[in-house]
Amino acid sequence: MPTKSGSYWVAWANAHAKNSNKIFDLTPSFRNKAKDFITALEGAGIKVGVSTTKRSDIRAYLFHWSWMISQGKCKPSDAIQMNGVDIKWDHGDVKKSKAGALAMVTGFGLAVPPRSINPPSMTSNHINGKAIDMTLTWAGTIKVKKKDGTEASLTFMSNVNTNSALHTVGESYGVKKLKTDAPHWSFNGR
Ligand SMILES: [Zn+2]
Structure with a gap:
C-alpha cells in the first residue's frame, strides 16, 4: 500500500535517504580533486566547512516533486514513480x-x-558525487598554493561568488565554482 505524500516522508527520508557531507562519498575522480583543493585551502589557514557532497537520488526525487506539486507547477498525477519509494502523490483531490x-x-x-523560483534538481552534480557545497572563511589576504605549486594571493570577500x-585556484585543481550558488563547486562548474 503506498503512503500518501506528507510529513511522514520527511521523517522517512531523514532515516533512509540522507545526503552525505563526507569527501569520501564523492566519485573517485572528483574526490581527489576536491581533496587536493581543500588541502591547499586548509594549508593556507582557510576554514573549510563542508555541508553537502553526495546527495541521495531518492531525496532529490522527493524534493523535486513535492516542490512542483505544492507550487502548482504540475498536476499531482504528473509525478513519476521511483523504485523503492512507495509514495502516493495524487490523493485524488488537488487541494489535499x-x-x-x-x-x-x-x-x-x-x-x-520568491526566494527560489527553480524546482530542486533531479540531475544535480551532487547526485553522482561530482559537486561539493562548502563555506570558506579566512581573514584578510593570504597565499594559497595552486595545483602547479605557484602561489596566489586571496583576499576574503563576503560574497564568494565574486x-x-x-x-x-579551485580551477587549477579541477574544482569549478558555480557563480550563482554560494557554497557550490563541481567538476564542470554546474
Ligand atoms: Zn551544491
Missing part, C-alpha cells in the same frame, strides 16, 4: 495533494518563490 506536498516542502526546508582569484 498540494497540502501533502507542501508539508514535505516545509519539512525539508526547501526554498520556494572572488574570481579564489575560483582560479
